[in-house]
Amino acid sequence: MDFPRHLLEIEALTRAQIELLLSLAGRFKRERTAARAAVTSGSEPAVDRRGLLRGRTVVTLFFEPSTRTRASFEVAARALGADVLSFQKDASSVIKGESLEDTVRNLDAIGADVLVLRHPAAGAHRLVARAVKASVINGGDGAHEHPTQALLDALSLRESLGTLEGKVVSIVGDIAHSRVARSNIHCLSKLGARVRVGGPSTVIPLGIEKLGCTVVRSLKEALEGADAVMALRIQSERISDARLPSARDYARTWGLNSRTLSLLPKEAVILHPGPVNRGVEMSNDVLESPRSLVMDQVGSGVAVRMAALALCLRAEVAP
Ligand code: ASP
Numbered sequence: 587m588d589f590p591r592h593l594l595e596i597e598a599l600t601r602a603q604i605e606l607l608l609s610l611a612g613r614f615k616r617e618r619t620a621a622r623a624a625v626t627s628g629s630e631p632a633v634d635r636r637g638l639l640r641g642r643t644v645v646t647l648f649f650e651p652s653t654r655t656r657a658s659f660e661v662a663a664r665a666l667g668a669d670v671l672s673f674q675k676d677a678s679s680v681i682k683g684e685s686l687e688d689t690v691r692n693l694d695a696i697g698a699d700v701l702v703l704r705h706p707a708a709g710a711h712r713l714v715a716r717a718v719k720a721s722v723i724n725g726g727d728g729a730h731e732h733p734t735q736a737l738l739d740a741l742s743l744r745e746s747l748g749t750l751e752g753k754v755v756s757i758v759g760d761i762a763h764s765r766v767a768r769s770n771i772h773c774l775s776k777l778g779a780r781v782r783v784g785g786p787s788t789v790i791p792l793g794i795e796k797l798g799c800t801v802v803r804s805l806k807e808a809l810e811g812a813d814a815v816m817a818l819r820i821q822s823e824r825i826s827d828a829r830l831p832s833a834r835d836y837a838r839t840w841g842l843n844s845r846t847l848s849l850l851p852k853e854a855v856i857l858h859p860g861p862v863n864r865g866v867e868m869s870n871d872v873l874e875s876p877r878s879l880v881m882d883q884v885g886s887g888v889a890v891r892m893a894a895l896a897l898c899l900r901a902e903v904a905p
Contacts, residue, residue: 589897592715592722595731596772604737604776607893610903611741615889618665635892636667638901642699647673647690648725649680649705654860654884655725655734659702662891666901671698686710687717694718700895703727721898729763729824734894735859736769738886739816740777742879745886746855747813751778756808757799758840759818759867762789763825766859767818771797784808785818785840788829805840809849816857817842817867833866843869855879 589603596604614635621631644663646656656672663670673693675681680689690701698720703711708728715722726732740750747753755774761767761783774781775798783794784802795801802808809815820830830836837843842856850856856868856878864870873880896903 591898591900592711593733593894593898594711594715594722594724596733596736596769596776597731599733599776601776604740604773607737607890607897608741608744610896611737611886611889611893612745613903614665614892615741615886618885618889635665638896638903639663639666639668639699639899642668642899643671643697644668644700644702644895645671645673645693645698645720646702646725647675647693647704649675649686649703649710650726652704652725654887655704655732656702658884658887659723659725659734659891659895662888663700663895665888665892666895668699668895671696687713690714690718694720699899723894723898726765728765729768729821730765731769731772732765732859733769733773734887734890735766736773737894738883738890739766739770739857739859740773741886741890742857742883743774743814743855744777746879746882749778750774753779753813754782754811755779755814755816756782756784756802756812757816757818758784758805758808758842760789760820760825760830761785761794761818762791762829763821764818768797770816771799775799782808782812786830786836805846806849809846809854812850812854814855814857815842815850816859817862818859819861819863819867833863837866841865841867841869842872844871847872857883859883 617633624631660670700721702723702725704725708730710727711724771781781799782802783799858880
C-alpha cells in the first residue's frame with residue numbers, strides 16, 4: 587500500500603495517494619451512514635470496523651482550540667477500535683515549561699501509535715515526526731497546512747459534483763492566514779480542479795498563483811461560472827495589524843448572502859470549514875440553504891480521519 591506513515595502536508599502527497607484515501611473514506615462514510623440508520627432502527631450494523639485498530643493508541647495533541655477536528659479524530663479512532671488519549675495542554679507539563687519535543691517523546695514512550703498534532707507554529711509537525719516513532723498526522727500547523735480539512739472538502743465536493751476534474755472551485759476570504767486555503771489549493775489542483783482565490787487585497791499573498799490557482803479581484807469574478815465556492819473564516823487570532831476592513835465592510839464586499847449568491851450558477855455548492863462567523867463570511871440563509879455542504883463536510887471529516895488513521899497505521903481493510 588503506497589501511503590506515507592505520516593500525514594503531514596497535502597503538498598507532499600501524490601494524486602494517487604489522495605485518491606486512495608478518498609476512496610477508503612467514501613466507503614467508511616457510506617458504512618457509517620448505514621450503521622447509524624441500523625442503530626436507530628434497532629438492528630445490528632452490517633459492518634463493524636472496531637477490529638481495525640484494536641490495541642492501538644491515538645493521542646490528540648492540540649495546542650490551539652478545535653471543535654470539529656479534535657472531536658472527529660477521536661470519534662474516528664474509536665470507530666476503528668483504537669484507544670484515545672486526549673492530551674490537555676493546560677493540564678500538562680507544558681505549563682511547567684516542558685518543550686514540544688520532550689512532550690512528544692514522552693507520549694511516544696507511553697505507547698502512542700499516532701500523534702494528531704495541532705500547533706500554532708508552521709512546521710511543528712515536521713519536528714515532531716522526526717522526534718517520535720509514532721505516526722504523526724498534522725491537524726493544522728499555523729497558517730501553513732490542514733491536510734485532513736482539504737481531504738474532507740474534496741470528499742464532500744466529489745460526492746456532490748461527481749468529479750473534480752475540470753471543475754471551478756473559488757476560495758474566498760482570508761487566504762493569507764488560512765491553512766485551509768493552502769491545503770485546498772494543493773488538493774483541488776492535484777485532483778484536476780481549477781482553483782480561484784479571492785479576498786481583500788491585503789490578505790492575498792503575493793505569488794500565491796505559484797501554488798496552482800488564479801487570483802480574482804471581486805466576489806463577482808469568484809462566483810461567475812464556479813461549480814463551488816468555499817468561504818473562509820477571518821483568522822482574527824493570526825492578524826496582528828489592521829489588515830482587514832470592518833466585519834460589516836467585509837460582509838458587504840466578500841460575504842455570501844442571497845443577493846451576492848444570485849451571481850453563482852444555480853447548481854453550484856457552498857462550503858465553509860467552520861467555525862462560521864454568521865453574517866460575516868455568509869448569512870444564515872446561505873449557511874442553511876440546500877446548496878450548503880457545511881454539515882456534510884463535518885460528516886466527511888470523520889470518514890476522512892478514519893481513512894487517514896487506517897492508512898498511516900497500515901491497517902488491512904478487507905474488500
Ligand atoms: N477549523 C479550521 C482550522 O482550524 C478553519 C478555521 O479555524 O477557520 O484551520
